[in-house]
Amino acid sequence: xxxxxxxxxxxxxxxxxxxxxxxxxAVRSFCRLFPGGTEWWFERQFHHVAWEGLAFYDTIFxxxxxxxxxxxxxxxxxxxxxxxxxLRIHARIFRRAAALILLGMVYNGILAFNFTDFRYASVxxxxxxxxxxxxxxxxxxxxxVRLAICGITLVGYWALLQLTAPDAPxxxxxxxxxxxxxxxxxxxxxxxxxxxxxGLLEPSGLPVSFFGSATAMMGMFAGDFLRSGRTSLTGARxxxxxxxxxxxxxxxxxGVSFSCPIIKQLWTPSFMLxxxxxxxxxxxxxxxIIDVLHHxxxxxxxxxxxxxxxxxxxxxxxxxxxxxxxxxxGGVASxxxxxxxxxxxxxVVLCWLTCWFLNRHRLYLKV
Numbered sequence: 001x002x003x004x005x006x007x008x009x010x011x012x013x014x015x016x017x018x019x020x021x022x023x024x025x026a027v028r029s030f031c032r033l034f035p036g037g038t039e040w041w042f043e044r045q046f047h048h049v050a051w052e053g054l055a056f057y058d059t060i061f062x063x064x065x066x067x068x069x070x071x072x073x074x075x076x077x078x079x080x081x082x083x084x085x086x087l088r089i090h091a092r093i094f095r096r097a098a099a100l101i102l103l104g105m106v107y108n109g110i111l112a113f114n115f116t117d118f119r120y121a122s123v124x125x126x127x128x129x130x131x132x133x134x135x136x137x138x139x140x141x142x143x144x145v146r147l148a149i150c151g152i153t154l155v156g157y158w159a160l161l162q163l164t165a166p167d168a169p170x171x172x173x174x175x176x177x178x179x180x181x182x183x184x185x186x187x188x189x190x191x192x193x194x195x196x197x198x199g200l201l202e203p204s205g206l207p208v209s210f211f212g213s214a215t216a217m218m219g220m221f222a223g224d225f226l227r228s229g230r231t232s233l234t235g236a237r238x239x240x241x242x243x244x245x246x247x248x249x250x251x252x253x254x255g256v257s258f259s260c261p262i263i264k265q266l267w268t269p270s271f272m273l274x275x276x277x278x279x280x281x282x283x284x285x286x287x288x289i290i291d292v293l294h295h296x297x298x299x300x301x302x303x304x305x306x307x308x309x310x311x312x313x314x315x316x317x318x319x320x321x322x323x324x325x326x327x328x329x330g331g332v333a334s335x336x337x338x339x340x341x342x343x344x345x346x347x348v349v350l351c352w353l354t355c356w357f358l359n360r361h362r363l364y365l366k367v
Contacts, residue, residue: 007290008287009071013067016060017305017313021351023348024046030341032338032341052262052263054264054274059279062272066222067279068219069216069218071219072138076135086139096131097129098128100127103314104126104204107313119194119196120191120192121191121205121206129213133213134219150221154214154273155269157268160211161260163181175268177201182207183197191205191206214269215267218279219279222245225238236292239287242280249274250277251277252273253269253273253276308355308363315354316347324350325344326343328346
């Protein structure tokens with residue numbers, strides 16, 4: 001795994017993806033092995049909050065968007081070093097965004113050709129749009145201007161969220177699925193196809209994804225900071241500053257939440273600040289342990305997933321890992337009160353082995 005890549009970034013991406021692959025199901029099932037386990041605070045952290053509030057599992061997706069932002073300053077610098085023209089850099093940005101949108105539609109089942117009841121928006125599409133907007137700001141403006149753009153994006157979105165949808169039923173305010181303005185824009189046609197939230201709102205639609213670019217921009221600020229060549233900034237000091245930035249952002253998000261609730265489905269500014277702050281802190285922790293202290297042997301397990309995160313995300317949708325796990329580990333699973341515990345761990349193991357095989361043969365899905 002030795003390369004010029006930022007080792008901690010691959011490990012962090014793998015840490016984020018391993019939960020999506022099924023580790024969260026294993027944790028939930030483990031808690032169910034004990035009386036009252038479903039009522040534990042710890043178990044509830046591995047479910048999405050229904051609407052307002054925040055649990056650990058709600059941080060997984062925005063952390064992935066943040067990581068996509070962190071990696072861009074490094075790839076952009078390499079392109080400049082190789083003499084890649086601005087036109088080709090822009091083409092690559094648009095091509096990557098288009099590829100993610102297309103893969104997202106494939107993930108949602110567009111190959112079934114059921115276009116009348118199809119959800120065009122997707123998790124991958126949201127990453128593509130948010131990252132593309134942030135990347136375009138990055139290649140055209142310096143840090144100070146981008147800081148201003150990020151602030152304007154957050155404040156502008158906060159102002160938009162104060163508006164109640166004109167077609168909202170009586171009694172539904174701006175921070176409800178029925179009354180939120182982004183949902184109204186989705187229904188106007190900004191987002192085609194079926195919506196994720198009861199035909200009212202698409203969390204991965206164009207309006208929410210556009211403003212979600214602030215999360216990707218935060219990641220790019222972190223990437224810029226890690227690339228900084230200032231001699232006064234040692235690795236340990238960079239990690240410390242990232243923690244401070246994260247704490248400030250998190251506190252700012254908590255303060256904003258009194259006028260703009262933390263709602264993942266709307267990707268509210270308070271949500272972006274709190275989860276962005278968390279992302280800064282966890283990035284600092286991984287960077288300090290792996291790239292500063294060089295305690296990196298343990299992270300191979302995560303890195304093989306991190307370098308092929310999009311591939312395993314798609315393969316988990318296509319390949320019946322759950323059925324394979326039941327076939328291979330069903331006997332052992334039957335020994336437990338909740339067999340899903342072993343079956344979920346089996347899915348994680350099978351997905352990891354797939355990533356290990358791809359990495360060993362240097363097969364990577366680069367988007």
